[in-house]
Amino acid sequence: MSDQIVHDPQTTPDEGPIEHRRVRTRTWKLPITLGIATAILALLFLLVPRPGVAVFRLAGGPSTIQLGDLSIPAMPAAFASLALLAALMAWSVADTLAYRRTRLWLPIAFAAFGVFGFLAWAGADGLIPVVSLLAGALSLSVPLVLGGLGGVIGERVGVVNVAIEGQLLLGAFNAAVLSSLTDNPFVGLVGAMIGGVLVALVLAVFSITYLVQQVIVGVVLNVLVLGLTTFLYGIVLVPNELVLNRATRFPAWPVPVLSEIPVIGPVLFNQTFIVYFMYIAVALVTWGLFRTRWGLRVRAVGEHPQAADTVGIKVNPTRFWNVTLGGAIAGAGGAYFTLVSVPQFGENMTAGLGFIALATVIFGQWHPVKAALAGLLFGFANQLQGLLVVLGTPIPSEFMLMLPYLVTILAVVGFVGGSRAPASTGKPYIKG
Known part of the structure; x- marks a missing residue:
């Protein structure tokens, strides 16, 4: 439901101050x-x-x-x-x-x-392991949450980041190679962020500098990264698998005291470093967007770039660097695939999760915390899919594979309500 203020048609400027009336609308x-x-x-x-x-x-x-x-x-x-x-x-x-x-x-x-x-x-007549179910769902949500955060920053600043899938995939590739070479998962995480930045830089150059339609650039980048990583996988990684594709993974790090709390402790505080990184990223992006000068500028550029330009904010540079920042965060999400899930890179291993991450941005109403909750929901749907197979439910296995995507569709179509994207998202800004 929303309130809209409209002019009363029975008044005119000649009759004095214009009256307003509040019109209430419903959404079912x-x-x-x-x-x-x-x-x-x-x-x-x-x-x-x-x-x-x-x-x-x-x-x-x-x-x-x-x-x-x-x-x-x-x-x-x-x-x-x-x-x-x-x-x-x-x-x-x-x-x-x-x-x-x-x-x-x-x-x-x-x-x-x-x-x-x-x-x-x-x-x-079966057993449901609650702790492992929730802990696994939290772990699986990492690429969705971090990819969604990158999308939130991009759209808040006025750029639609459809290239999240490419950022996750190149991040996973870089993480596998660098972690294998250095035997250090932290180097792999940095490499994953660099991969996300590279994809974001191309997106920013074409969509902001050369004013190419943003969605088209994002789709092309996804196809480009898929083709590039598939080519490099076959040419470079397969012949040198023991050297370049044996990543050192992050171990689980229990947080003292907190991990001892029944149920909640093992779920939230017996995770890998990348999950703790996700906690910090969500908190910092939320605080930054709504409590700092940086966040005010980002939101101003995404809502009304002309007004932001008038008060001295450099619109296109602000967009450029924040799209890059979003790419770094999304690239870190790609590190999950090779530094936590599977210790080696595989062709198209992101399997379309970047598009679900994009859906979390919409489902989360362009808010970091809500987008993170949406990512947790989709991560739970992925984990639940495996549990239902183990429990032997009469639901067909084909439906199990569809479950995360069905949840995505239902969530975006039904739970978004009357949310509104930033007013200038997807619109290039031409000064003057």
Whole structure:
């Protein structure tokens, strides 16, 4: 829901000060999406009942205090969660009818209850390792969160960064090669950031300096990087695999005291360095965008470059260097593939995650924290895909492969609501 101020058509300048009236508008995207999700789960639970007991294992990780297993009857838990989903959907409908903006907690609670009910149904007579599920989801979200942060910075400054996929892929390639040569994952991480910067520099030169359409440049860069890394993989890495494609990975580093907290500690604080880097990046970008002069200039250039130019801000240089900064952050996300996930580079190993990272920017309403939450959601969908296969659910394996992308579509279409991109995103600025 949003408020718009419009001129009252019954007044004229000759009659005195112009009066304004506030027009309230509704958007039914969120209630409809919640309703569809509730209906799908209801059909699933009714048509394919799975009687039994779902065991949620809460123990795991280096925590000294280990919680016991939680056994829950599968179908009662599924239908209880369904009732809560229906109540939250009704709440969303009531907010829409009353022209109230639905709070962020409602879709988050809806997702949490929906996942709980679905896991209870899927895990009937099975074991659900909660700690490893959440820790794996957090780890998998790294390229999505860092790629999304790079996209947020680019779009906030007025440049659509469709080249996130290329930045992740070249970052993964550089990380594998440099980490293999130096036996040092930190050198690989720096190399990954340099790879992201190189792709971002090409994007900035063509879209800002030569005013080429930004989306086209991004798509071309993705294809170029895919072809380049595939060529170098076959020509350079395959013949010298033991020397150039045996990356040294980041080990898991438990944070003292914090990693001892049951459930939360092993999930959040028994991770690799690149996950902690992600925490810091999200915090710094959020603080910088909304609490510093740099952030004010970035947002001014993305919203109204003419006004920013008037007060002395150099619009195109600001865009250029911030697109480069976004590329460095996205490139760091690419390091996850070869410094955490698999210790060697493979052809097209990013598998389109850069485009999901771009979707997190839209789903997150161009806000760093919300984009990070969106990345966590998609990372959880990826991790859940593997767990459902292990649990032997009756859902076809082809659907499992589609799950992360279906979640992306539903999220962007339904949960974005009436969000608005920065006004000058995608528009080149010509001084004068």
